[in-house]
Every structure is written in C-alpha cells, then in structure tokens.
Amino acid sequence: MTVAPLTDLPLWPPINLDRDPLVPLDAAERHRFSGPVTRVRLPTDTAAWLVTRHADVRQLLRHPDFSADLTRPGFPLLRRLTPAAFGSRQGGFIRMDGAEHSRLRRMLTAEFMIKNVRRIEPLIRQTVDRALDGLRDAGPPADLVTHFALPVPSMVICHLLGVPYADHDFFQERSRTLIDRDAPPERVQRHAQELRDYLHRLVETKVAAGDRSDDLLSRLARDRVDTGELAVDELVGMAVLLLIAGHETTANMIGLSTLLLLRHPARYAALGEDPGHADGLVDELLRYLSIVRSGLPRLALADVEIGGQLIRAGEGAIGVLSLANRDPGAFDRADEFDPYRQAQQHVAFGFGVHQCIGQPLARAELRIALVELVRRFPRLRRADTDGRLPARDASVVFGLEALPVTW
Amino acid sequence: MTGEAAVRVRVDRDRCCGSGNCVVTAPEVFDQGDEDGLVLLRFAEPAPDVVDRVRRAVYLCPAGAIVLDDPPPRATRG
Numbered sequence: 100m101t102v103a104p105l106t107d108l109p110l111w112p113p114i115n116l117d118r119d120p121l122v123p124l125d126a127a128e129r130h131r132f133s134g135p136v137t138r139v140r141l142p143t144d145t146a147a148w149l150v151t152r153h154a155d156v157r158q159l160l161r162h163p164d165f166s167a168d169l170t171r172p173g174f175p176l177l178r179r180l181t182p183a184a185f186g187s188r189q190g191g192f193i194r195m196d197g198a199e200h201s202r203l204r205r206m207l208t209a210e211f212m213i214k215n216v217r218r219i220e221p222l223i224r225q226t227v228d229r230a231l232d233g234l235r236d237a238g239p240p241a242d243l244v245t246h247f248a249l250p251v252p253s254m255v256i257c258h259l260l261g262v263p264y265a266d267h268d269f270f271q272e273r274s275r276t277l278i279d280r281d282a283p284p285e286r287v288q289r290h291a292q293e294l295r296d297y298l299h300r301l302v303e304t305k306v307a308a309g310d311r312s313d314d315l316l317s318r319l320a321r322d323r324v325d326t327g328e329l330a331v332d333e334l335v336g337m338a339v340l341l342l343i344a345g346h347e348t349t350a351n352m353i354g355l356s357t358l359l360l361l362r363h364p365a366r367y368a369a370l371g372e373d374p375g376h377a378d379g380l381v382d383e384l385l386r387y388l389s390i391v392r393s394g395l396p397r398l399a400l401a402d403v404e405i406g407g408q409l410i411r412a413g414e415g416a417i418g419v420l421s422l423a424n425r426d427p428g429a430f431d432r433a434d435e436f437d438p439y440r441q442a443q444q445h446v447a448f449g450f451g452v453h454q455c456i457g458q459p460l461a462r463a464e465l466r467i468a469l470v471e472l473v474r475r476f477p478r479l480r481r482a483d484t485d486g487r488l489p490a491r492d493a494s495v496v497f498g499l500e501a502l503p504v505t506w
Numbered sequence: 507m508t509g510e511a512a513v514r515v516r517v518d519r520d521r522c523c524g525s526g527n528c529v530v531t532a533p534e535v536f537d538q539g540d541e542d543g544l545v546l547l548r549f550a551e552p553a554p555d556v557v558d559r560v561r562r563a564v565y566l567c568p569a570g571a572i573v574l575d576d577p578p579p580r581a582t583r584g
Contacts, residue, residue, distance in 0.1 A: 161570060201523070208524030208543030443531070444566060452523040454568035459526055 103138065111139035111149055111417060112177070112393040120490045120499060121359055123392050123421035133422050136408035142280065147175040147396070147415035148408065151422035153429035153446070155406035159418045160451035162405075165397035166196050167453055175396045175415025177495075178280045181288040187295065190336015193344075193453060200452065203337060206323055207456055210259075210315055216459040219259070223464055226254045227471045235475075239505040240482035248353035248502070249346070251468050255460070256345030260338060261314025262301065270294060274343040280393070281493035291339075298338045302331055315341075344457060348390065349464050351491075351498025356384045356469060358488070358502055359436065361481055366438060371473040377466045380438040384465065386445035387436050389421035392497045395449055420446050479506045512551040514575045515560055519544045521571040528563040528572060535560055536572075545571060 113128050124132065132139075132149060139149045150159045159165060169176060170188060188194055192203035209215065234246040253271065257264040276282045276290040305312070305320045316338055323329035360367040370377060394417040399410045410416055424445045425433045431440070448455035455461065472479070482503035489500035515535060524543040528536035534556055537546040552560050564572045 161568065204523065205542060205544070209539070209541060210543070211526075212524060212538045212543045213526050213529055214538070443527075443562075448525075450568045452521075452569050454523065454525045456524070459530075 105140050105144065105146055108138055108140040108146060111141060111147070114492070116492060117487070118492075120355065120488055120497075121362075121388065123389055123425070123497075129422075129425075132419070133426075136406045136410075136416075139417070141175055141177055141415075141417075143176045143179055145175060145415065147417050148405070148410050149394075149417050149419060150405055151419045151426070152406055153423040153426040153444075156418040156420065156423035156446055157450050159397060159405050159416055160395060160446070160449060160453070162403055162451075163197075164399060164401040164403050165416065166400050167194055167200075167395075167397060168196050169194050169396070171398055173413045173415065174398045175417060177393055177396060177417075179284050181284045183288050184284070184291065187291060188336070189330070190333035190338075191340050192337070193340055203329075203333065204452075204456060206319065206329065207315075207337070207341075211457050211460055213459040216463050219255075219460075220463055220467065222258060223251075223255055223467050224471070226258075227251055227468050230254070231471060231475050240503050241505075243357055243502040243504045244350070244354045244499055245501070247468070247472070248357070248499075249350045251353065252349035252464055253346040255464060256342060259315050259460075260341060260345070261305070261312055261316045262298075262338075262342060266297070269297065270342060271346070274347055275494070277343060278347060278495040279491075279493055280495065294339055294342075295335055298342070299331070299335045302334050302338065306331065341457075344455070345460075347494075347496045347498075348455075349461050351390050351496055352384065352388065352461070352465055353468050354499040354502050355388045355390065355497075356465065357472065357479075357504075358481075358499065359384065359388065360469070360473075361479065361504075363436070364480075366436075367473060367479070368477070369438075370470060371477055374470045374474075376438060377470050378462075379440075379442070380469070381462050381466050382442040382445060383436065383438045383440060385447040385462075386424045386430070386442040389424045389445075389447050390497045391447070391449075391495065392421045393417075393495060394419040394421075395453075418446075418450075420449065476504075476506045479504055481505075512554075513557055513560075513577060514550055515547060515552060516550070516573045516575065517545045517547050518571045518573070521569045523569040523571075525568050527566040527568070531563040531566060532556055532559040536563065 118125050133151045137149050141147055192200050230247050230250045237246045253267050254264050273290040273294040305317045397416050399412050399414050401412050403410050427433045448458045482505040491498050522544040535549050535552045537548055539546050564574050
C-alpha cells in the first residue's frame with residue numbers, strides 16, 4: 100500500500116474566514132471531510148484519522164483503547180506545546196485515562212448533577228437578571244457578548260468555585276489564550292502558569308484558613324486536601340479546568356444562540372410565548388451550533404477498527420463533534436434548525452467517560468439566559484446587519500467576539 | 507403485552523461517569539447518589555410505558571453503564 104505524503108493530505112481544521120458563524124463547515128468543506136474515516140494533516144504537521152459520522156464518533160470516544168492523554172508520544176496535537184506544558188497537567192483530568200481520570204472526576208460528579216443544579220437555579224436567574232440590567236443600561240445599542248453572554252456563566256462559575264468575579268479580566272484573558280490554537284506556545288505556557296499561580300494562591304488561602312465557606316474549592320480543600328486524598332496542585336489543576344470550561348463554552352453558546360434566534364424572529368418570539376419548549380430548544384441549539392468545532396483528539400493504544408477503517412496503535416484520530424451532529428444518518432434534515440426535533444442524542448458535550456461533567460449547569464444557564472432575554476427584550480434585533488461578525492475561528496471553543504444589538 | 511415478563515435494567519456504577527443523561531431521560535428509573543453522583547437504580551423492572559425511554563437512556567449513556575435485559579422468549583406450551 101502506498102502512503103500519501105503528508106503535504107497531499109487536506110489540512111484539519113480548515114482555515115476559512117468567510118464562513119457564516121452559524122455553519123460549522125461550508126458545503127465544499129463538508130464534501131471534503133464528511134463520510135467515512137479519512138486521513139488528514141494537522142497544523143502540527145502530523146497525520147491523523149478524521150472521524151465524522153455520528154456512530155463512528157460515538158464508538159471512537161467510548162472506546163477504552165483510545166487515550167485522551169496528550170503527554171503520550173504520538174498524540175495528535177492540534178497545536179504545538181512547550182515541553183513545560185506537558186509537566187503542568189496535574190489535576191487536569193480531561194487529559195487523563197482510566198483510573199487516574201475517574202479518581203479526580205468522581206470528586207466532582209455529585210457537584211454538577213441535575214438535582215444540585217436545580218438547587219442553584221435561583222442563583223442563575225438572579226445572575227441573568229443582573230446581567231440583563233447591565234445590558235439595558237449599556238444601550239441601545241450594546242454588545243450582547245460583553246454585557247450578557249460572557250458575564251452570566253462567568254459570574255455563576257465564580258460563585259460556585261469561590262473565585263472572586265472582580266478578577267474576571269485576569270482569568271478571562273488567560274483562559275482565552277489557553278484555548279486559542281493560534282497563540283504562540285510561549286504565551287500559552289506563561290498564561291497557563293499565571294492562571295495556576297493565581298488559583299494556587301486562592302486554594303492555599305482556603306486550605307490555610309480552614310475556610311468554612313460553602314463554595315466548591317473550599318469544600319474540596321476541606322474534604323479532600325485536608326484528608327490527604329488530593330494534593331494542592333491537583334486541586335489547582337481541577338480549578339483551572341472548571342474555570343475555563345465553566346465560562347468559555349456557555350458564553351459562546353449564549354452569543355451564537357442569540358444570533359441564530361434573531362435570524363428566525365418567529366422562533367425568538369415563540370420562546371417568550373412558550374418557555375416550556377426551551378429544554379428541547381437548548382439541545383437543538385447545542386446540536387446545531389456545536390461550538391467545539393475542531394473536534395476531540397485521541398490516540399489509539401491498540402489496533403481498532405472505526406467505521407470500517409483500521410486505526411493502528413500509535414495513530415491519532417479526531418472525533419468531529421460538529422459533523423457528527425449534522426450526520427443525516429443520525430438526524431433527519433440534519434442541516435435544518437428545528438427546535439421541536441428530538442436532538443438529545445447529539446454529541447456536543449462529547450461522548451464516553453469524558454463527556455462534559457457540567458452539562459446540567461450548561462443547559463440550565465443557556466435555558467434561563469435565553470428565556471429571560473426574550474422576556475425582557477422582546478424587540479431585540481441586530482444593530483448591524485451587514486458585514487461579517489468577528490468570530491473566534493482559531494479557538495478550541497468557537498464563538499463570536501461581539502454581537503451588537505439594539506431594542 | 508400484559509402478563510409478559512418485564513425487561514430488567516442493570517447499572518454498572520464502576521463504569522458510570524455521572525453524566526446524568528439517564529436521570530434526564532427516565533427519572534422514574536434512574537437517580538444519582540447524593541455523595542458520589544453515580545447512577546442509582548430506583549426500579550430494576552420498569553413499567554412497560556417507560557421501557558422506550560429506558561432504551562433511550564441506554565443509547566445515550568456515554569459510559570455504557572446501563573444494560574437492558576430483554577426477557578427470554580417464553581417457552582411454547584406443549
């Protein structure tokens with residue numbers, strides 16, 4: 100069998116600045132990448148298998164012989180990392196496998212389960228209301244991303260973790276660097292270290308004070324660090340992960356969802372008249388917008404066949420969530436946005452044991468944010484209708500930089 | 507279908523990753539432990555009108571921690 104030279108392989112993820120922000124890939128890109136498992140070239144000049152069909156992505160992400168540990172040799176990296184980045188993985192269980200992963204994840208599963216998220220819904224509602232007051236006072240017109248999409252999840256996760264929201268400029272800039280594929284590796288390394296140092300000081304204070312506060316980091320410090328079960332550095336790594344995952348993702352979903360609903364004014368209005376269908380709408384938004392667009396990388400630890408393609412031990416594979424979520428084999432009229440469809444089987448939160456631990460929180464935030472936005476701003480519309488909206492194309496989590504609105 | 511043996515649900519707490527999809531899909535059948543957030547079974551033999559949603563929970567479970575045992579076909583009476 101002849102092996103195609105690396106330079107002949109199509110680049111994944113494709114660079115395309117003209118794409119509509121609501122469309123994960125345009126028609127030509129869809130034609131090139133969707134369907135059976137294919138070989139692609141990553142920005143790090145390595146080859147990997149691209150897995151795009153819904154059933155194949157499920158199989159890949161659930162398979163125990165595929166590793167999420169990016170420190171393993173041969174792991175398919177979407178961007179270069181400094182050697183130091185490999186050393187600071189402590190506590191970052193999203194990049195761990197097996198027992199190492201479940202030991203840390205299981206310290207958090209109860210925190211984010213649906214019955215606990217229901218308990219904090221009043222807090223989410225309050226936060227949403229306060230942010231909407233801010234939006235009202237800032238305009239019209241005003242930027243919905245700055246005044247609404249970003250503050251809501253950021254304030255909520257700060258409250259839950261016990262991180263001062265007053266520091267949000269500091270940690271938002273750093274988390275953005277950490278998920279920016281175009282950021283120079285040295286800057287990524289420096290910002291990662293600064294974020295760790297910041298959270299380290301915070302955690303040390305909580306540990307030293309024997310803090311009785313009821314936030315998540317204080318509780319973990321008390322119940323797990325004090326008992327010797329968890330190292331401070333591990334708690335810091337978990338805090339970094341939760342802080343980034345807790346606001347970047349939901350913030351971008353709120354911004355893109357608003358843009359989508361404003362393009363369908365009847366849908367926007369319907370949400371105000373029938374907030375009961377908001378749960379279904381949220382899952383359809385998650386499916387349709389699929390903000391983790393570059394996909395989830397994995398390394399094969401054994402020879403495994405995925406979608407008819409043998410992937411050999413030591414080879415990398417990328418599970419493309421956005422294409423799986425537009426797979427006509429899994430969703431009728433997959434390219435249509437239909438808030439009344441059964442969309443729950445989407446893989447926007449990933450699949451397998453790494454599936455998003457905060458999904459009940461993300462769903463609740465998105466639902467409450469959108470329902471309240473429609474209720475308070477029934478006449479919301481875009482302030483600029485021409486030109487392309489600035490978007491974060493190189494971010495691991497796709498989203499809008501800004502969404503100017505008026506009312 | 508009345509009189510047929512019921513389907514049985516089994517859950518594997520070692521595999522469970524606490525995503526909570528089952529609780530959203532079939533809350534009558536599944537719960538999560540207050541302390542560990544891992545799956546708990548409320549009923550091992552779900553009522554017939556819930557079985558479709560339990561099947562869906564099996565499909566949606568990211569960790570493959572839920573198994574549905576269909577009843578063995580009944581022997582034909584001789």
